[in-house]
């Protein structure tokens with residue numbers, strides 16, 4: 469795969485970059501370069517924001533259209549994305565190491581399902597209502613699009629997380645400047661091609677791959693009305709500071725360190741629950757924000773839980789992300805592997821008991837691989853239990869009773885995902901209700917497009933997905949009549 473692009477998709481056209489800077493995405497499994505794209509500079513962002521601004525401000529343009537008319541365009545975009553399904557799978561998994569089996573589920577199909585869901589919301593949602601005023605007259609309450617959206621996305625699920633922003637923004641009548649992460653740029657060109665093919669009006673979706681400084685420039689751009697960010701908590705704090713100063717609405721989907729709470733009645737037979745446990749704790753090589761990487765195990769069945777997770781992690785097929793049999797691919801970058809390995813070293817140094825993994829696979833000489841790793845006997849105050857590792861590393865933490873499990877689950881700076889594993893779903897839901905987190909599953913976890921997704925505490929602000937996800941792209945306007 470040698471893919472070269474020399475333009476950006478801005479204002480409905482393929483335009484030349486203003487500098488000669490380039491980005492070279494690399495295959496995470498082989499360390500080979502995959503191609504080259506231009507790297508956006510501030511002047512490119514200026515052009516993209518101007519195009520989005522012009523499209524939004526056009527009095528008879530996109531924002532003024534009936535939602536059902538926008539829905540037709542969104543439907544065509546979903547079709548154009550689906551026609552490129554194989555391309556998205558190949559490009560995403562080559563760039564970030566996501567196993568193709570995972571990419572096939574979550575980087576195609578899923579993003580277009582999100583878009584189709586918002587298409588139906590655009591058709592059905594009520595954007596205006598009239599109510600009687602308390603002091604006479606009537607009041608018109610309008611939900612108007614917030615305006616030009618700066619959408620900044622990370623590399624771990626580049627298409628799904630971009631769609632979390634495009635879909636509600638398009639449904640409400642906003643326009644966007646999307647800044648993909650430098651690690652995952654090739655898939656963003658397929659998206660731009662789909663946008664063009666679908667006949668999305670010029671300037672509604674603009675895409676400029678660039679690094680963090682240019683991202684910061686976009687966040688602070690005077691013509692941007694709202695920022696939608698997914699990424700690390702550190703970057704989220706910096707972006708929130710800028711948006712605070714500018715009083716600019718912002719949605720932040722940040723890091724996590726969620727708890728997978730195994731109750732004392734849980735079924736631990738991996739033939740029945742292995743796939744679900746994998747999806748909730750190790751999906752995408754551990755590079756998934758909502759994973760329950762702190763596994764809380766009852767002391768009464770502690771050894772059994774340790775055995776189950778050790779067997780699960782030890783049984784996974786580690787290999788080239790393009791191999792259909794691969795369950796754990798490489799880390800997305802060399803830097804990311806260094807980070808994961810430094811946490812494994814910290815875990816050893818903190819006295820946690822390594823039960824499987826801990827190193828690099830012997831048989832893979834190229835690629836940024838790390839063995840799926842399990843630490844038992846971890847104290848919840850340990851660094852490996854408190855900080856997000858973003859790799860296939862689980863910390864098993866014993867608890868005394870359910871109150872203790874809830875206390876440990878909540879003893880975290882983060883609050884994004886989590887799961888409860890039990891033979892009794894009602895009991896599981898009662899425990900789930902006590903965990904301070906934006907989302908949590910009972911015996912399963914999948915961010916469902918029909919429900920709000922996001923975090924509390926250092927995991928973020930605001931929600932994406934569900935009908936609730938529309939509100940992040942709307943302002944209320946009240947007209948007294």
Ligand code: NAD
Pocket residue numbers: 620621622623624625629647648649650678679680681682683684685687698699700701703704706707720721722723724756757856858884923927928
């Ligand atoms: P990152 O924060 O370094 O980068 C994310 C994106 O933000 C990239 O496009 C980057 O170029 C840009 N960026 C970085 N600093 C910026 C700044 N100051 N201003 C503007 N843009 C900036 O994160 P990453 O390493 O790419 O992704 C991993 C992190 O993302 C993890 O912490 C993970 O938990 C988090 N994440 C969260 C969710 C969620 O929904 N909560 C989903 C996926 C990933």
